[in-house]
Amino acid sequence: MMMKMKDTTKSFKSLSQTIHSLLGFKNEIDSTWVNTVCDIIKSLPSTADYENDYDDSANGRDDDLDDFLIPQIHGELAALNEEVCRLNAQRRQILNQFLQLKGNIRVFCRIRPTINGEKFIHVRPVVPLDSSGILLNFAENKTKLYNFDKVFPPVSSQDEVFSEIEPVIKSALDGYNVCILAYGQTGTGKTFTMEGNEDFAGVVPRTIEALFKQAADSNHTYLFSFSMLEIYLGHLKDLLIPHSKKTSDPMPPCLSIQTDPNGGIVIDNLVAIQVSDFNHAISFISSEVNLGQLLPRIPIKLLVDLTGSERVLKTKAWGRRFEEGKAINLSLSALGDVINALQKKNSHIPYRNSKLTQVLKDSLGEDSKTLMLIHVSPKEDDLCETVCSLNFALRLRSIHLGKTESNEVKTMKELAMTDLQHEMQEIEDNRDSLMKEIKKLNQKLDFLTKTSSGLIEKSEIEDEIAKTPLSSKRPRFMKPTICSTRKLGTGHQNLHKKGIRHERRKKQLPLSRAESVSFPIKGMTESYSGSSISRASYMVDLNESEYSHETCSFKNSINKYKNSSKKSTNQSVHSSRNEDINVSKTKNNNNCVPQNKRVLSIPTHVRKSYGKEQMNKIDFKNTKEGKESRVDHSSPIPLTNIDYQIMPINDTYHQDDCVNQVDEIVSTQETRCLKAYEMKEVPTSDFDTSVKSSKVSFLGSEMKDYILILYLSVLLGLGFESLGFEDDFFRSLMS
Ligand SMILES: Nc1ncnc2c1ncn2[C@@H]1O[C@H](COP(=O)(O)OP(=O)(O)OP(=O)(O)O)[C@@H](O)[C@H]1O
Numbered sequence: 001m002m003m004k005m006k007d008t009t010k011s012f013k014s015l016s017q018t019i020h021s022l023l024g025f026k027n028e029i030d031s032t033w034v035n036t037v038c039d040i041i042k043s044l045p046s047t048a049d050y051e052n053d054y055d056d057s058a059n060g061r062d063d064d065l066d067d068f069l070i071p072q073i074h075g076e077l078a079a080l081n082e083e084v085c086r087l088n089a090q091r092r093q094i095l096n097q098f099l100q101l102k103g104n105i106r107v108f109c110r111i112r113p114t115i116n117g118e119k120f121i122h123v124r125p126v127v128p129l130d131s132s133g134i135l136l137n138f139a140e141n142k143t144k145l146y147n148f149d150k151v152f153p154p155v156s157s158q159d160e161v162f163s164e165i166e167p168v169i170k171s172a173l174d175g176y177n178v179c180i181l182a183y184g185q186t187g188t189g190k191t192f193t194m195e196g197n198e199d200f201a202g203v204v205p206r207t208i209e210a211l212f213k214q215a216a217d218s219n220h221t222y223l224f225s226f227s228m229l230e231i232y233l234g235h236l237k238d239l240l241i242p243h244s245k246k247t248s249d250p251m252p253p254c255l256s257i258q259t260d261p262n263g264g265i266v267i268d269n270l271v272a273i274q275v276s277d278f279n280h281a282i283s284f285i286s287s288e289v290n291l292g293q294l295l296p297r298i299p300i301k302l303l304v305d306l307t308g309s310e311r312v313l314k315t316k317a318w319g320r321r322f323e324e325g326k327a328i329n330l331s332l333s334a335l336g337d338v339i340n341a342l343q344k345k346n347s348h349i350p351y352r353n354s355k356l357t358q359v360l361k362d363s364l365g366e367d368s369k370t371l372m373l374i375h376v377s378p379k380e381d382d383l384c385e386t387v388c389s390l391n392f393a394l395r396l397r398s399i400h401l402g403k404t405e406s407n408e409v410k411t412m413k414e415l416a417m418t419d420l421q422h423e424m425q426e427i428e429d430n431r432d433s434l435m436k437e438i439k440k441l442n443q444k445l446d447f448l449t450k451t452s453s454g455l456i457e458k459s460e461i462e463d464e465i466a467k468t469p470l471s472s473k474r475p476r477f478m479k480p481t482i483c484s485t486r487k488l489g490t491g492h493q494n495l496h497k498k499g500i501r502h503e504r505r506k507k508q509l510p511l512s513r514a515e516s517v518s519f520p521i522k523g524m525t526e527s528y529s530g531s532s533i534s535r536a537s538y539m540v541d542l543n544e545s546e547y548s549h550e551t552c553s554f555k556n557s558i559n560k561y562k563n564s565s566k567k568s569t570n571q572s573v574h575s576s577r578n579e580d581i582n583v584s585k586t587k588n589n590n591n592c593v594p595q596n597k598r599v600l601s602i603p604t605h606v607r608k609s610y611g612k613e614q615m616n617k618i619d620f621k622n623t624k625e626g627k628e629s630r631v632d633h634s635s636p637i638p639l640t641n642i643d644y645q646i647m648p649i650n651d652t653y654h655q656d657d658c659v660n661q662v663d664e665i666v667s668t669q670e671t672r673c674l675k676a677y678e679m680k681e682v683p684t685s686d687f688d689t690s691v692k693s694s695k696v697s698f699l700g701s702e703m704k705d706y707i708l709i710l711y712l713s714v715l716l717g718l719g720f721e722s723l724g725f726e727d728d729f730f731r732s733l734m735s
Pocket residue numbers: 111112113115154184185186187188189190191192193307308375
């Protein structure tokens with residue numbers, strides 16, 4: 001405790017020196033205000049305390065205890081992992097039993113609701129009876145009953161459809177081949193079911209999400225890769241390879257269907273892109289036929305959106321469309337034959353009759369789970385197509401059912417399935433809680449092993465810090481001292497602690513500036529105005545010579561602008577604290593800049609306060625009327641590079657005496673850095689035309705002075721703001 005007090009007092013003692021040296025105001029500034037600040041800080045709990053505590057606990061821990069704890073945790077982990085493996089195997093087995101009871105090949109039927117004011121003239125041609133039956137009114141007083149494994153009536157939701165599919169998706173991660181096919185006439189909702197739309201996500205995005213979630217929850221590492229294959233007129237096409245537009249473009253490599261030594265199907269030359277997360281994966285989904293592949297050694301070809309199954313004659317197609325129709329029907333018929341033969345357990349399965357069935361060979365095999373989603377239209381006009389689709393389904397189903405089951409058998413089956421479902425849920429819950437325990441123990445183990453070897457991850461410490469009450473954190477006032485120690489060359493913190501602070505700043509900054517930062521967004525079609533940027537956070541970004549904060553701000557601003565209403569051109573929006581840096585707007589889409597560029601301009605009121613004379617000293621290269629100034633930030637920027645982008649708004653910065661006192665501090669390094677920037681275009685609507693033609697060197701001493709003062713003020717402002725000293729205090733400091 002004494003140690004802590006001593007350290008903290010030392011920091012406070014150096015505070016006045018720090019402030020004096022930062023400002024170069026040694027003689028002018030009355031130290032009473034510094035003492036006042038010190039008193040306030042003393043009364044506040046400090047994260048220095050926390051960090052000392054942390055260090056104490058890390059350094060002063062009993063090594064013998066570690067030696068005892070680490071093997072004990074290893075033992076616990078091994079036991080838990082074993083139990084998880086056991087539960088996984090049990091769950092896999094039960095899921096498989098459940099799916100076998102349900103049927104490895106199942107046929108569902110979804111009836112599209114009426115859309116766009118569709119009306120029935122006579123009777124409804126397709127009437128859902130219950131969860132598995134459909135009544136078809138195909139002629140006056142003539143009906144036919146069709147049974148399915150599941151019927152989704154027009155009112156059924158995407159959720160309901162997916163809940164039936166989900167167990168099959170789970171079994172894909174258990175190593176079973178899975179194939180989900182959407183079949184039906186054009187316009188019956190195949191794409192709606194498979195892809196859905198923004199409001200009603202379909203099977204594809206839900207499946208991908210479920211796969212990633214399940215992979216994340218499991219204690220195995222999965223590698224996902226994506227391929228997209230289209231079968232058109234009997235030819236294979238890789239949808240991940242862009243279409244060649246010119247004849248001179250190189251031809252994409254030929255795709256061919258091969259069989260690997262294990263009997264699995266491999267498409268030679270098909271591009272497979274490794275996907276890291278859900279969003280990455282989903283960005284690839286847009287094709288007619290999507291074949292997903294899951295590695296390692298668990299190939300699943302799923303989510304197949306088949307082309308419309310309508311009869312060629314009905315469509316009155318000719319030429320290429322006729323050929324298309326023929327090819328589609330041939331492959332669908334071949335698919336029916338394959339499923340038919342599989343259901344009959346024939347010794348010969350006619351996979352080779354079409355490219356579609358060749359590609360799907362291993363997904364339609366004996367151990368695979370296949371779901372066929374038949375889509376039908378509710379319209380009378382489509383009755384013939386509906387009959388065709390239902391008969392296609394019937395062909396698959398009738399064999400599948402073989403001997404009809406008695407009601408008793410059906411009920412028993414259902415009861416058994418419900419039991420299995422409960423059992424599975426219980427196992428999953430148990431496994432989840434074990435996984436949580438494993439995670440905790442792993443964290444503990446990491447901490448122990450790293451602290452005993454002196455390696456503590458920043459993030460772990462951050463976590464610990466985040467857990468401590470806010471009041472125990474060090475006020476941000478102390479941050480400028482890091483900068484000052486750097487400037488004065490008296491840095492004493494070890495890298496580890498610097499890392500903590502840097503990381504912590506990263507976490508804190510967006511909070512302090514999320515409301516006030518904006519950058520132009522690529523692709524914005526409307527003009528918008530940028531809002532002011534928090535000087536404090538901005539300066540810290542540059543001070544660290546890093547752009548991670550900037551990126552974060554940029555993302556914030558993108559989100560902000562995505563959500564915000566459009567604002568008028570040339571209107572500068574400022575944060576509540578009259579911030580000093582203004583980031584301008586683009587006027588039209590063409591002027592939008594890449595993400596690594598920022599558009600900066602000087603708002604009218606700043607220009608006014610700055611004065612024409614000072615503005616004339618700015619060297620705006622390539623200035624053009626009506627356009628924006630562009631600054632390339634793609635290369636790292638040293639500490640003071642920001643200089644000529646910052647325009648002080650607050651009049652207090654204009655005091656000449658301040659300017660004179662900091663003059664000598666402006667280094668030649670800044671001059672060099674300034675040249676790294678190119679300010680190409682500046683909005684001229686409010687500008688004096690003399691600014692445009694001005695080629696006077698920017699490095700006027702007054703400008704440099706303003707900039708430096710602003711910089712120093714910002715450093716101090718960081719701390720004062722945290723202490724509750726807002727602008728008033730900041731201004732009084734400057735004056
Ligand atoms: N269950 C549903 N609920 C609401 N709208 C639906 C539903 N099913 C289909 N639709 C709508 O019907 C229209 C046709 O659906 P969709 O494009 O999915 O048909 P499709 O069978 O994929 O056609 P194609 O074979 O031409 O690709 C779309 O506007 C779709 O939004």
